[in-house]
Amino acid sequence: MEDRVPAMNAAAETDVELVPALVDVARDEYPDLDVSGLLSQVRELALQAADRCSNIESTSQKVQTLNQFLFVECGFKGNHDEFYDPRNCYINEVMERRLGIPISLAVLQLECARACDLALEGVSFPGHFLVRVPMDGGLLVMDPFHRGRPMDVDELRQRARPHMGDRDIDDQQLLNLLSPASNRAIVARILRNLKGVYTEQEDFARALRCADRLIRFDASQAEDWRDRGLLYLQLGVGQRAGEDLARYLQLRPDAGDADAVREAMIDAAKSRVTRH
The missing domain is CATH 3.10.620 (C8orf32 fold)
Known part of the structure; x- marks a missing residue:
């Protein structure tokens, strides 16, 4: 060929x-x-x-x-x-x-x-x-x-x-x-690149901004809910972290990382208590 x-x-x-x-x-x-x-x-x-x-x-x-x-x-x-x-x-x-x-x-x-x-x-x-x-x-x-x-x-x-x-x-x-990518897919991939870079730099606020835009862009992707929840957790926003992580488990109840996500939900609940 x-x-x-x-x-x-x-x-x-x-x-x-x-x-x-x-x-x-x-x-x-x-x-x-x-x-x-x-x-x-x-x-x-x-x-x-x-x-x-x-x-x-x-x-x-x-x-x-x-x-x-x-x-x-x-x-x-x-x-x-x-x-x-x-x-x-x-x-x-x-x-x-x-x-x-x-x-x-x-x-x-x-x-x-x-x-x-x-x-x-x-x-x-x-x-x-x-x-x-x-x-x-x-x-x-x-x-x-x-x-x-x-x-x-x-x-x-x-x-x-x-x-x-x-x-x-x-x-x-x-x-x-080699399937062609839609414009929507291209924008989402760029946002995921940015989210990954900012997370690696521990710039969680900017990473959260990208995660939030991804969900507003397409709310059907379970991993985006998980990632935003974990970023909320890093920033100490326990309630929103718990809500996003629960949404992830609703969309992916058999996910391979389900146990780890449940542990993160416990941490999110602790965060809410501590902040009060």
Whole structure:
């Protein structure tokens, strides 16, 4: 199959506009953000990309031109030195610093591709976010973190293997992993990245902010209720911690960590008594 895999159906339409949703996320950290100015910057970037691709018919040439524009001419690149810097997740910082992680760079790649009439899609691949584009009856899969470098099937399997119990991955499993990500899924993954970074830094207030937005974004994900409950517990908000953890157990009564969550609920109840 060389560097392409069989094509799949496009992602379903969602009611979330990707860039405006990410600008809204950025306002949590940057309340004085110039929203209209930032949206104009992204729009101008996309229009410049469209201008570069305006006379190109070939999909492969459009891809090359887009990557050349974004990653060479404009200088966007992966932040290898400080991968876990939260600024890599905020679209205003990515635009200003020209640094990001795979998913935030992919967002700009997707926005520019849309202006170029290029059917680029995001892929919530295990580990690092990727992008894909239909080409010659198959898929060209690229890595935004490395200037849109194409990836072959063997590399994709190797990348996925540690996240799949270190098992061999057949073609169908790989195709499933390469399913296109909705805008909603992209925003949620960025929020989870931020939540993880802030939790690791023990910045529980910011982590809680991300967890809260995730639940408001999609209240059906049990793990988000658990995580928000544990963050409330870290911050000494016992009542809300207990409520969220109870909600998690309602959604996942047979969860593998159910016993640990019940112990956390006891701690939450103690916290409530102590604070009174």
